[in-house]
Amino acid sequence: MAQTEPTPPTPAAPVPTPTDFIRAAVAEDTANGRFGGRVVTRFPPEPNGYLHIGHAKAICIDFGVAEEFGGCCNLRFDDTNPVKEETEYVDGIQADIRWLGFEWHGPARYASDYFEQLYQYALQLIRQGQAYVDDLSADEIRAYRGTLTEPGRESPHRGRSVEENLDLFARMRAGEFAEGARTLRAKIDMAAGNINLRDPVMYRILHAEHHRTGTAWRIYPMYDFAHGQSDSIEGVTHSLCSLEYEDHRPLYDWFLEALGIFHPRQIEFARLNLTYTVMSKRKLLRLVNDGHVRGWDDPRMPTLGGLRRRGYTPEAIREFIRRVGVSKSDSMAEIELLEACLREDLNRRAPRVMGVLRPLRVVIENYPEGQVEALPAVNNPEDPSAGTRPLPFSRVLYIDQDDFREAPPPKYFRLAPGREVRLRYAYFVKCVGVVKDPATGAVTELRCAYDPATRGGDAPDGRKVKATIHWLSAAHALPAEVRLYDRLFQDPDPEARSDFVANLKPDSLEVIERAWVEPSLAEAAPGARYQFERQGYFCVDPDSGPGRLVFNRTVTLKSDYRPESPSQSLPTNPVSRS
């Protein structure tokens, strides 16, 4: 019998209202006194890759359910396959979970902590005549397994005596046999409709070095034999996992039942899918290895590291997961929902600053040469306590090229020849001249006149302007590199394609080498998030250093204005689908 690890008694916590089928099931178990009212869950990542937004859903469910029911959640690395797993990922995964805002109960655990106990369990099944050593090769096992519609055949070694099985299994452990030479199998039912029950492999021989147990073991348990028993050893009450394990539940239950040990309840939910992105580790790995992105934490990646670098907040991600809900139907959440959660969060907390991405020089002809004045700008209209900061204003400014049209289309309210607009927190200015490059005809400079009476942005005569644009004093602006990200794929469901790589957007990253930001950003620290007024949310990339500012555009602001041609709509805005 396994000792169930003592877990803190669950206090008479207020039972939360069930909001989904899992919480309803847990609430029912709690009410019925099943598991003595305890609630213990676990998050069981395999340390063979970095966590992504799909894992965030599992994390929020595993940790969230435990927390809501006054229980606890373990972190257990499912490290039963030494050839794929690495310590590097163990650290990254822990950091990501903590960044998301969760803390596991006690130390991080490992399935490999239980290898000896698992071995003893295997011995028990052999003695009970419910497991046997098979000499069939991998190919033979596959052939004997049958197909989805035809039953399998029993292995010729299925009838070995307990003694022989015990001997052979001990020798497997001792390393007497070559990799793949033998396996330990559960004796269940080769005719079962559920293929998982056709004498599943429990142990395979692997002469590989394990990231934690080194070369102590030559045999390693398969997922099915390790997971449920690990849950049992840890006293997990509710083992929440994704839908593809539904077919494994009969096997999960079978092992626990045969062993006669503490029997947790496995409940499955649909994993998260997101439009315009891929979620499988294999595909993400390929994006990294083939150089389609700059690494696991490329801001275009749906990895938690990528989202973090992009400027996402853990709060936004958790809110997104909450809104997506939990169910058993395969579904694909829209990236727009994630972005909505992000904007909601950032709108509340991100300080506003001025940033000019594509500068257009503006000379205020009637503003005194050499004069500089500091105009107060509101740091966050959503948060009065954030105060104001001084913004330097002078004769030569930068505005964004987008904010001027020599021939403005209808509904375009910004600057144009003869038109007056407000420079935010500064003055009304009117465009009185346009300077062009004689060779190309490109607009290189605007000549404007300001109205001194409108200082701060209000006209005493009550005159109105239809647009307010952002600006920077050219002499005071700081240069910055700005990286604009678009979604990685053109198709909302790139995983549906046979070759998802063919669906990559060719220009998902645009680097603006020389953009300008306001001087208050001189000391901006990596990770800091800002709203560049009228443009979007940006964060300081870790590539920044002393004297070098690099910003990532996290997400654009929503805008009612749609340029003339639909193809010019803001890049991160949704492609409309019918």
Next chain:
RNA sequence: UGGGGCGUGGUGCAAUUGGCAGCACACCGGACUUUGGAUCCGUGAAUCCUGGUUCGAGUCCAGGCGCCCCAGCCA
């Protein structure tokens, strides 16, 4: 008749377990605005199909249809 699961507006989730189909995102329109942001108001839009039970069905029953997962010594 291989096994398992799932079908509610464009998307994701609800519906007191048989009682007026609701919320969010998206979309569209309007108000307001010193961010074409935010905020506020509003429109449109759904129960896979066919039968049955019932005063009443998204919910119960029967039969269809569609989609997803499973044939690793991966997890």
